[in-house]
Amino acid sequence: MMRPVIEKVGISAVQAIEEAGYQFSLFAESLYWLIVGPFLQQPVRLRIIVSEMMKIGVLAIPIVILLSFSNGVILALQGIATLKDFDAESQVIPGIAYSVTREFGVLIAAIVVAGRSGSAIAARIGSMQMSQEVDALRVMGIEPVRFLVAPIIVSMLIMMPVLTLFADAAAMIGGGLYTGIVLGLSLTTVLDRSFDVLVLYDVLQGIYKSLVFGLLIALVACSNGFSVTGGAEGLGRATTRSVVMSIAMIVVADMVFTYFLTR
Amino acid sequence: MYPVEENGGYSVVHLTGEVDLNCSPEARKVILECLRRNTPLLIDLSAVTHIDSSGIASLVEGYQVSRTLKLDFGLVGVSERAMSVLRLARLDQVFPIFASIEERLKPDPSQDV
């Protein structure tokens, strides 16, 4: 009775490796087109990159700010409640400063982008795949990776750090406001104390992660989009899968990263 | 560069060879430059071996500009091949087409616009 189970595990493992390989090839091909494309009169179009940056980044700013602000307040609430037992409420300020810049800012930005754009990208490429638009591009002599994937990767790599900075700022303001009220300090005082403890490396940790997460989201969404089969149901499955997979990969990658970055 | 000559008050643009994606921007430039000088225009296609849609599009643009400037415009020496391309988009019914430059320049009041 064990054989079918082992078989299934084996098949899934092979599929996972195959998929990772495909995602890597999407990345490698995108790099190729970004570097070599302009010399072949097949550049990656700036116009498309800008429109992707708009969709992936600019339009996500309000929700990123809202979630990060709330997250900052939550951190303050929890921090003050816990630190009260040790009479160390004021230590919540460096606590928030570190955890937001190193961890939560980028995590929230990444999860928002994975949910918003990861699904949208997978759905868009998936429906293009189903309606043969991807084939149409190919037979016109327009490489789908150059035209569809490379602009998404570039705009992810630009917009994820930007969103992360927005998230950092909003969370620190949210946390700072609440902390200020409870401890009877002004927001500027709280933020001043936060910046006293922060070093550039703390913020950079978040930025490094944001680059990796952005790349993960882009590659997972694109590969899921291109591999859509089986009509509307398949499209829905690919969209969901792309969000779940990218969030899972983000959290796991975050753990691995944090392990190395904080030692 | 396509040769342009003055003949009986007309500028005559002689298009030659293959007027395709590579050459039609040049043809367009020459045609529009002639029209900027405010002279009526004849386009001689008799030495054209092949004209593609981009070439035809340049003719269309030239004709439209000459219409807004109220300048006379005509095609001469249209080969059977070129004619079939024009016919496909029903442009044969639009362009003033003449057998030769002489035919157009012949004093014939009935043909004047």
Added chain:
Amino acid sequence: MNTAEQHSLRDPVIEVDGLVACYGSRKILDDVSFDVRSGEIMVIMGGSGSGKSTLLRHMLALNRAVSGSIRVFGLEMGGVSSRELHQLRQRMGVSFQNGALFNSLNVEDNVIFPLREHTVLDDNTMRIMARMKLEVVNMAGFEKLMPAQLSGGMAKRTALARAIVMDPKLLFFDEPSAGLDPVVSADLDELILRLRDAMDVSIVVVTHELDSAFRIADRILVLDKGKVLIIGTVDEVKNSDNERVQNLLNRRSEDVIVDPDEYMQRLTDELIGL
């Protein structure tokens, strides 16, 4: 001399030789050989599962062959460099079954798209070119519509305009009549014939529609279960005494000989408690 004989004297545009294609372990195409000559309309016919769509994908270099060779304009598709393929594809136009129009672009921008990507023409020239092609396919006045607003026939005609906007020398047409009513479908056939005559283009049409095939074809290739059943002029195909060809022409489904044991096995396979 009829047109078919004239074409037989011309150079081949596509040469397919011993093409074998598989999906997993299943053979989709088995030793398919034929050629398409300059200026002719070659219709590839077959029922569903005959392998005609796969054959089309191979001619478009979207799929790679297991064995055998395909040459398009003399270029071997198996070993073509990406640069050669890029140039080759600017000389080909493809009209896909449901149009495959870009959903985010309106009709005019869809037609202009290949020009924008491949040429450095003035914007005015590109627009006039696109509108001329829309005139050719009787889509004038619909430039600003989005693909979602188009009927099936309109989408196909727009796709055709996009396929011919670069004046290709080779045009592929996937199922022109599928999903269209007979009148619209006949119009489209008429258009295909006019294009061939005016543009000196070779056309490959993949279809399962007999009427359409007989109207437009110079030669017909009938595929059956991945093999070439017959290839010839319309008359040759009509007059063929091959039983399967006649079945196809008369739309008779073949009587399948039933093996009772095997049949029962198929119906009850993997059921429990029998």
